[in-house]
Amino acid sequence: MKTPENQSVLSLNTGAEIPQLGIGVFKVDDDECERVVSDALELGYRHIDTAMIYRNEAAVGRAIANSGIPRDELFVTTKIWNSDQGKDTAAAALETSLELLGLDSVDLYLIHWPAPLREKYVETWLALEELAAAGRTAAIGVSNFEPEHLENILEAGSVVPAINQVELHPAFQQRAVRHVGEPHGIITEAWGPLGQGKYDLAELPGLGDLATKHGKTIQQIVLRWHIQEGVAVFPKSVRKERMAENLDIFDFELDANDMNTMVAMDSGRRVGTHPDDGNW
Numbered sequence: 550m551k552t553p554e555n556q557s558v559l560s561l562n563t564g565a566e567i568p569q570l571g572i573g574v575f576k577v578d579d580d581e582c583e584r585v586v587s588d589a590l591e592l593g594y595r596h597i598d599t600a601m602i603y604r605n606e607a608a609v610g611r612a613i614a615n616s617g618i619p620r621d622e623l624f625v626t627t628k629i630w631n632s633d634q635g636k637d638t639a640a641a642a643l644e645t646s647l648e649l650l651g652l653d654s655v656d657l658y659l660i661h662w663p664a665p666l667r668e669k670y671v672e673t674w675l676a677l678e679e680l681a682a683a684g685r686t687a688a689i690g691v692s693n694f695e696p697e698h699l700e701n702i703l704e705a706g707s708v709v710p711a712i713n714q715v716e717l718h719p720a721f722q723q724r725a726v727r728h729v730g731e732p733h734g735i736i737t738e739a740w741g742p743l744g745q746g747k748y749d750l751a752e753l754p755g756l757g758d759l760a761t762k763h764g765k766t767i768q769q770i771v772l773r774w775h776i777q778e779g780v781a782v783f784p785k786s787v788r789k790e791r792m793a794e795n796l797d798i799f800d801f802e803l804d805a806n807d808m809n810t811m812v813a814m815d816s817g818r819r820v821g822t823h824p825d826d827g828n829w
């Protein structure tokens with residue numbers, strides 16, 4: 550993939566590259582999503598994170614088609630929903646997503662939640678391995694997997710996930726699960742990087758000072774921290790000026806002291822559902 554201008558990329562364990570910053574479209578209505586993704590692409594975003602359950606894949610697809618951007622310059626992720634998990638249902642779920650997106654393949658297909666009470670994530674993983682082999686997705690990965698879930702698929706499968714996408718923000722830094730993935734080359738992606746607006750970032754000790762020091766907003770400091778932690782990140786905003794702000798984080802660097810200040814903000818504060826409870 551071509552490196553987006555003035556941005557950073559990470560190398561997946563498949564050898565492919567992923568733009569480290571993207572746009573997420575959770576809770577963006579299908580009506581609005583085409584405009585949101587079009588704005589993001591115009592600003593220079595080249596990585597889009599959607600999911601079947603967001604019900605906006607068709608809008609993402611329209612924005613991509615209208616952009617005229619060559620397919621190989623875009624990185625598109627979607628996810629299989631819990632009720633589609635299973636060895637006989639996963640392929641049809643991906644086909645539906647591809648049809649809605651208007652694409653022949655995605656760059657990354659994730660198991661959205663382990664949904665452990667459904668007891669299907671291992672067989673779903675094996676089905677995803679086949680979908681990757683068939684070329685319907687370039688890479689496969691997981692989301693919201695705890696160390697135990699990761700270990701189960703590492704043992705049963707023959708492909709190591711490229712990605713584990715988990716809730717990750719300054720108050721919830723996920724050191725344990727990252728530690729399990731790292732030796733396998735599993736890249737962590739951060740969802741809810743800004744805490745989903747569920748707590749006031751300004752209350753994090755030292756964050757305001759870092760913003761003043763670097764002449765950036767607190768959101769830019771938080772996103773820059775994600776970049777320097779080596780995780781992929783795709784903040785959501787429907788407002789073009791905020792999308793531009795979130796992209797404007799490649800012209801400064803946090804130093805070691807700044808990074809230590811960020812690391813000290815980890816209070817174990819989860820804002821979303823615990824993966825063991827996401828069995829919808």
Ligand code: NAD
Nearest residue numbers: 573574575598692740741742743744745768784785786791
């Ligand atoms: P987020 O942390 O990106 O927060 C989004 C909120 O932050 C928005 O409501 C917006 O108002 C605000 N915001 C964004 N930029 C801002 C700025 N510059 N200044 C001030 N406020 C700003 O939360 P999210 O959308 O839940 O997470 C990002 C993406 O992660 C999602 O869109 C989705 O693609 C993905 N996600 C995945 C899962 C999963 O289970 N895998 C769960 C949630 C989200």
